[in-house]
Amino acid sequence: MDKKLDSKEKILQIASGLFQLQGYHATGINQIIKETGLPKGSIYHHFPNGKEELALAAVKFTSKYIEDRIIFFINKELDVVDAMQAFIIDSANQFRNPEDIEGIPLGLLACETALISEPLRLACMQAFQNWEQIIVNQFIKEGYEKDVAAKAGILFNSLTGGGIIQSLTNKDPGPLLAVAEAIPLVFPKKG
């Protein structure tokens, strides 16, 4: 049982990384088994419905990972605006060295699958909403108006997702850092 959990967890971890970096179509089952070192049968044992089921689990895995990172920065910084800024700056760092690039958490996979797999689309939508909700709740907790908070979540996701696209394309943290700098403009601090 231990070994089974270890295998499944290992597959999930490797697969999540590859899906983030390469996207859905470019990431093959063969590549995943190669990088995990596990035999192909192992993947189909743990994920009988194949690639789509594995991707679905990987999306949830990534979703949780990003959630935790957002919460980490909220706990670390004094207010939510500083936390968003710190999160984005931290995300920008991976683009300093090409070999450090971890990819786009879910934006790439979401765009690839939104029109061809309803389960994957819904899972990505849920992930975006979870991240958004954390921001919204924190805005409300800090005393912002409800409608301001509601839009803050959407803007946070847009700015981050769009910034990553540009930083990845340019292989340069610059665009994301510019986005981070603009955060206080978009979300004026309270009081």
Add this chain to the structure above:
Amino acid sequence: MDKKLDSKEKILQIASGLFQLQGYHATGINQIIKETGLPKGSIYHHFPNGKEELALAAVKFTSKYIEDRIIFFINKELDVVDAMQAFIIDSANQFRNPEDIEGIPLGLLACETALISEPLRLACMQAFQNWEQIIVNQFIKEGYEKDVAAKAGILFNSLTGGGIIQSLTNKDPGPLLAVAEAIPLVFPKKG
């Protein structure tokens, strides 16, 4: 010669649409020839280096198309802030009906290819920079400070790209419309 130009133009138009909607990996040569009605030899006649060369031409085609649309709204509206807003609202409309969705101009293809094809990465980077530059020039023309203008271009690309990801994933114009609403906050009007 006329027929040759017509064929090439037709391939480019169809291919650009498919790359925008489905991305690089999900779009096959076979699908392109099927939708154009042209034989496979025709593609390899016009684009001897195959899929990558065709995608490169499609990126330039799409780049110009978006450029023209941005300029259209700049000419139509009173100032650049209104123009950006109008452009984003117009982009949001495709998400009202699933069958109207045209996809992500270059964001998806850029993310898919940034790490595997240097020519495609550079072409996407150039496209983003062209769109950015149009916005920057207009900001300067309207009397904004140079550093404000420089960041405006990056933010415009980020907000648009990130908003489209969410609207596509949600199959809902809402996120892009929320982004459009926020535009005047991010770029306070002069005077």
Add this chain to the structure above:
DNA sequence: GTCTATAGGCAGATAGAC
């Protein structure tokens, strides 16, 4: 230049030995 048939490789998936 236009069009067709096919090569060659790799993907996802499966059957079945152990």
Add this chain to the structure above:
DNA sequence: GTCTATCTGCCTATAGAC
């Protein structure tokens, strides 16, 4: 449950008839 060998089908690309 673990692992391997193999099937089927699709992909890009090419050769070559017309």
